[in-house]
Amino acid sequence: MNRNLMLIGFTNNYLNVRFVSFLSFRTIGWSLKMIVMFFFLTGLLSCKQTIRPYVQQLDQGWKLHATKFTPEIPVAVPGLVHTDLFSAGLIPDPFYGDNEKDLQWIGDESWTYSLKFLPEKQLFEYEKIQLIFEGLDTYAKVFLNEKEVLSADNMFRTYLLEVSDILKKDTNELKIEFTPVDSMNRLKASKLTYRLPEERAFSRKAPYQLGWDWGPAFATMGIWKPVSLLGWNRAKLKNPAVSTLEINEDFASLELMADVDASREQLVELVIYEHSKLLHKAQFQLNQGENHLRMKFEVEKPRLWWPSGLGNQVLYNFQVHLVDGDQLLDQQKIVSGIRQIELIQEADEIGESFFFRVNGKDVFIKGANYIPEDHFPVRYERDKIKQLLTDAAEVHMNMIRVWGGGLYPNHDFYEICDSLGLMVWQDFMFACTVYPSDEDFLKNVKHEAEDQVKRLRKHPSLALWCGNNEVSEGFHNWGWQNDLGWSDSINSELWKGYKILFESVLPEVVAKNDPTKPYWPSSPSTGWGRPESLELGDVHYWGVWWGEEPFEMYQKKVGRFHSEYGFQSMPSLTSIQRFVDQDQLTLHTPMLEAHQKHPRGTQLIQSYMQRDFPVPENLDDYIYMSQLVQAHGIIMAVEAHRMNKPITMGTLYWQLNDSWPVISWSSIDYFGNWKALHFKLKHAFAPVLLAVEQKHDNLRIKGVNDSEQGMQLRLELDLKDFEGNILSSYSEPVYLDVKEAVLLKDLNINTLLSSSAPDQVFLHGKLFDETEEKAELLHFFVQPKDLRLQNQTPELVWENVGGVLEISLKSKYLIKSLMLISNDEDGRFEENFLDLIPGKPYTVRFHPSGNLELDQLRFEYKCLNQFLFDNPL
Numbered sequence: 083m084n085r086n087l088m089l090i091g092f093t094n095n096y097l098n099v100r101f102v103s104f105l106s107f108r109t110i111g112w113s114l115k116m117i118v119m120f121f122f123l124t125g126l127l128s129c130k131q132t133i134r135p136y137v138q139q140l141d142q143g144w145k146l147h148a149t150k151f152t153p154e155i156p157v158a159v160p161g162l163v164h165t166d167l168f169s170a171g172l173i174p175d176p177f178y179g180d181n182e183k184d185l186q187w188i189g190d191e192s193w194t195y196s197l198k199f200l201p202e203k204q205l206f207e208y209e210k211i212q213l214i215f216e217g218l219d220t221y222a223k224v225f226l227n228e229k230e231v232l233s234a235d236n237m238f239r240t241y242l243l244e245v246s247d248i249l250k251k252d253t254n255e256l257k258i259e260f261t262p263v264d265s266m267n268r269l270k271a272s273k274l275t276y277r278l279p280e281e282r283a284f285s286r287k288a289p290y291q292l293g294w295d296w297g298p299a300f301a302t303m304g305i306w307k308p309v310s311l312l313g314w315n316r317a318k319l320k321n322p323a324v325s326t327l328e329i330n331e332d333f334a335s336l337e338l339m340a341d342v343d344a345s346r347e348q349l350v351e352l353v354i355y356e357h358s359k360l361l362h363k364a365q366f367q368l369n370q371g372e373n374h375l376r377m378k379f380e381v382e383k384p385r386l387w388w389p390s391g392l393g394n395q396v397l398y399n400f401q402v403h404l405v406d407g408d409q410l411l412d413q414q415k416i417v418s419g420i421r422q423i424e425l426i427q428e429a430d431e432i433g434e435s436f437f438f439r440v441n442g443k444d445v446f447i448k449g450a451n452y453i454p455e456d457h458f459p460v461r462y463e464r465d466k467i468k469q470l471l472t473d474a475a476e477v478h479m480n481m482i483r484v485w486g487g488g489l490y491p492n493h494d495f496y497e498i499c500d501s502l503g504l505m506v507w508q509d510f511m512f513a514c515t516v517y518p519s520d521e522d523f524l525k526n527v528k529h530e531a532e533d534q535v536k537r538l539r540k541h542p543s544l545a546l547w548c549g550n551n552e553v554s555e556g557f558h559n560w561g562w563q564n565d566l567g568w569s570d571s572i573n574s575e576l577w578k579g580y581k582i583l584f585e586s587v588l589p590e591v592v593a594k595n596d597p598t599k600p601y602w603p604s605s606p607s608t609g610w611g612r613p614e615s616l617e618l619g620d621v622h623y624w625g626v627w628w629g630e631e632p633f634e635m636y637q638k639k640v641g642r643f644h645s646e647y648g649f650q651s652m653p654s655l656t657s658i659q660r661f662v663d664q665d666q667l668t669l670h671t672p673m674l675e676a677h678q679k680h681p682r683g684t685q686l687i688q689s690y691m692q693r694d695f696p697v698p699e700n701l702d703d704y705i706y707m708s709q710l711v712q713a714h715g716i717i718m719a720v721e722a723h724r725m726n727k728p729i730t731m732g733t734l735y736w737q738l739n740d741s742w743p744v745i746s747w748s749s750i751d752y753f754g755n756w757k758a759l760h761f762k763l764k765h766a767f768a769p770v771l772l773a774v775e776q777k778h779d780n781l782r783i784k785g786v787n788d789s790e791q792g793m794q795l796r797l798e799l800d801l802k803d804f805e806g807n808i809l810s811s812y813s814e815p816v817y818l819d820v821k822e823a824v825l826l827k828d829l830n831i832n833t834l835l836s837s838s839a840p841d842q843v844f845l846h847g848k849l850f851d852e853t854e855e856k857a858e859l860l861h862f863f864v865q866p867k868d869l870r871l872q873n874q875t876p877e878l879v880w881e882n883v884g885g886v887l888e889i890s891l892k893s894k895y896l897i898k899s900l901m902l903i904s905n906d907e908d909g910r911f912e913e914n915f916l917d918l919i920p921g922k923p924y925t926v927r928f929h930p931s932g933n934l935e936l937d938q939l940r941f942e943y944k945c946l947n948q949f950l951f952d953n954p955l
């Protein structure tokens with residue numbers, strides 16, 4: 083390898099070598115003269131033979147203009163019209179207040195981006211020069227020096243154009259004309275004799291950008307990914323990836339897959355190294371054009387990649403070289419892991435299993451659904467993605483579902499998932515409507531799927547490809563045929579089209595380009611109203627929220643794998659203050675309501691709050707209460723799912739994050755603030771869980787262990803009053819297996835509460851070993867609103883320990899749902915929304931942002947006691 087690299091260095095520098103040689107020609111002997119002459123001639127002959135590819139980014143100097151309005155605006159690429167106009171100070175912040183409605187005109191305009199540029203000289207030394215668009219959103223005509231070179235219609239595709247013939251050595255001009263997506267959708271819809279549920283189905287544009295029940299409608303457009311020029315000679319490597327075929331203790335059998343573009347027929351060698359260690363090489367005869375190469379190789383004593391909670395995330399640094407003798411034609415690195423992921427679906431007495439097996443171990447999945455982090459994805463920042471995913475891993479998630487109504491995230495996202503051990507359930511970007519299935523559409527989608535599968539297949543975190551979100555469910559359960567008046571023959575035509583797209587085109591692309599990964603046609607496999615949804619496949623259980631069923635239904639409707647369920651809450655006051663005028667900081671103001679996109683959202687939050695919690699009237703308290711309601715419901719679901727292991731093997735709530743500031747189902751808001759739910763998940767997703775399932779008059783105390791091995795523990799259960807007095811107690815050793823949830827104790831409620839008022843006591847449970855507490859349980863016997871609590875103040879002292887504040891908390895009386903608040907708004911609490919058990923000391927760590935001096939820091943709190951102390955005793 084070193085030899086190759088040295089020679090390549092030599093080849094690249096041959097001009098310098100030749101020059102030096104001339105100067106010293108008289109001073110060297112004949113044989114040396116011959117050698118120097120040889121290199122000189124080779125240099126001349128190969129004067130077009132710069133071997134390694136060369137890239138020139140075209141990211142500066144662009145101009146944006148609309149046909150009628152603004153003058154030209156200087157912009158950088160990547161960029162989108164909305165963010166470009168905002169940065170230029172020409173429009174107000176699209177996310178502020180109700181600006182959305184006034185900015186709709188932008189999506190109805192045609193916009194043109196243009197660039198005058200000088201190609202770098204080196205490019206002209208290459209046989210091939212390509213103009214590469216990594217992402218154009220969406221309908222774009224591209225002109226290079228006034229010649230139309232591309233008509234793009236899919237924001238998820240990469241377009242590679244051969245431009246050697248058009249590119250000039252002096253100034254060139256690129257012009258990209260964007261057409262509004264809605265006008266294209268209308269045009270395409272008008273050509274059909276029937277209607278589709280959503281006109282957005284005609285365009286391969288991120289569905290959420292045209293409006294969702296948690297997001298605004300800004301039909302943006304622009305160059306949303308980089309543009310570059312690439313020069314290459316002979317052969318170019320594309321999308322190399324390593325997949326795991328088999329693992330045993332001694333070795334792992336792996337396969338390298340790579341595409342190679344070749345300018346001509348030729349014999350090449352593909353070589354793979356791990357760091358500098360040669361692993362394998364093989365020769366391939368390339369045809370002119372695109373070649374698909376596959377090469378098997380082995381790694382001895384493999385160190386495996388594991389999902390978070392089950393082991394380390396070992397990543398290998400592979401180097402792939404494409405060589406011809408001593409010439410290195412191209413090289414790329416692949417950072418990847420060795421691991422096998424299977425989706426196990428086996429018939430059983432209930433229906434069929436649905437779970438993931440990683441490296442031979444069955445894994446209970448804990449995680450959330452991820453939506454795009456910004457309405458305008460050009461604003462993505464690696465640090466923010468990292469913070470969000472770290473926040474997910476911190477509460478013990480091991481999977482993120484990339485939901486099909488958004489977009490395919492960038493590499494940062496997957497690299498961070500790889501390093502954190504977060505597996506990715508990857509939807510293709512199709513959601514909640516019927517899609518066309520004509521030849522052009524299918525061809526377009528096939529290209530898109532190939533681009534994305536090849537781009538992402540190298541990531542060890544990628545666990546599953548899924549065809550779509552709720553297209554099959556919608557087709558069978560949402561009344562489209564009736565509502566849109568489809569005849570039976572149109573209905574069956576459309577279903578036939580569905581089958582072609584999601585059961586033939588997409589799985590074939592996966593099978594060909596990422597053959598070791600499972601493919602699942604649609605999430606969910608069956609609508610939540612049907613009994614099979616709980617017997618096999620995955621389920622989106624929306625009986626709570628959409629169906630207005632009480633939270634307790636989460637305990638009854640337990641399926642095999644929950645890939646969606648959720649409940650909304652409001653973001654924190656500090657977040658709301660960033661998008662609402664000061665005089666609109668009350669409930670139901672127009673600005674606030676503009677950030678509630680679900681038609682029944684406000685009413686549903688209110689009615690669930692009324693059922694179980696007190697209902698405050700001022701905004702600040704209402705926000706707090708809405709977050710408690712959400713946490714109460716979703717934690718109930720998580721616990722029910724985990725207590726049903728191994729019949730249920732996964733729980734992914736809806737939704738992790740937001741794409742703008744909004745009232746939504748998220749557990750972390752747009753500005754990165756954790757809601758009560760996210761704090762509570764730290765315990766509900768923890769490897770060991772102690773929880774309660776109520777069956778008639780019995781409380782079934784269950785333990786769940788998702789760690790690497792079984793545990794011998796002690797269970798302690800105390801019935802306590804709110805002053806901490808133990809009314810009855812119970813203790814015994816227990817063993818927690820990893821295979822299934824274990825029933826630890828069955829208690830009859832009537833016996834337990836024979837001499838206690840249910841609204842004045844709680845059950846306090848603990849699981850611990852010799853060294854530490856592994857899990858804790860607080861069970862109340864009435865709804866939060868019916869608890870008879872006194873208004874008590876917690877004792878709070880804090881000290882600065884190396885820049886982190888340790889806040890010590892204690893109370894003589896039960897304090898329920900204590901929310902700590904700091905005037906350092908960007909600081910972070912490690913824990914919050916605690917229940918303080920009387921007499922027990924707590925320590926909460928707070929990381930100050932540095933915006934305030936330590937002596938300026940103040941802490942306040944809210945707790946449920948403040949709202950309930952006048953409950954009659």
Ligand code: BMA
Nearest residue numbers: 295296514551552622646736
């Ligand atoms: C789910 C998702 C989204 C939607 C959410 C909340 O089913 O697939 O379509 O935003 O419900 O309504």
